[in-house]
Amino acid sequence: xxxxxxPEGADEPKRWRYDPKKLMSVEREDIERRTERNFAQFVTDxxxxxxxxxxxxxxxxxxREHPTTRFEDVNFLWDELELEYSxxxxxxxxxxxxxxxxxxxxxxxxxxxxRELQTAFDDVAEEGKAPPPTAD
Numbered sequence: 001x002x003x004x005x006x007p008e009g010a011d012e013p014k015r016w017r018y019d020p021k022k023l024m025s026v027e028r029e030d031i032e033r034r035t036e037r038n039f040a041q042f043v044t045d046x047x048x049x050x051x052x053x054x055x056x057x058x059x060x061x062x063x064r065e066h067p068t069t070r071f072e073d074v075n076f077l078w079d080e081l082e083l084e085y086s087x088x089x090x091x092x093x094x095x096x097x098x099x100x101x102x103x104x105x106x107x108x109x110x111x112x113x114x115r116e117l118q119t120a121f122d123d124v125a126e127e128g129k130a131p132p133p134t135a136d
Contacts, residue, residue, distance in 0.1 A: 002084045002121060003057060007076065016061045017123065018083065023060065031056045034071060047083065054081055086123035090116050
């Protein structure tokens, strides 16, 4: 999964690989303090679109590149930030729907997944069949 940030006026988006298990402990602790959530709940809330959680995640990645970045300075338009599944994640979803869906539901799911696969980025760091993001 990728966190993708493209502020207005930027030619290209900034894309970070997002794997909750790859955040440093100090980053996780900071996220918990800022969002007032335990990390497992934060991971779920990021996926579900919680604004504060997505802001905290963006801040974490921006601060890695610009250590003087302040949380208060991280402000974005909602359409400038999104989560994207990797090509490998879409391929696993495609396999799963082939095993679990039928008829019109299967056709609709395959249409959506195949459309997303056309533009999905490869996750070159991914090895094997990783599960979806978790806080373990």
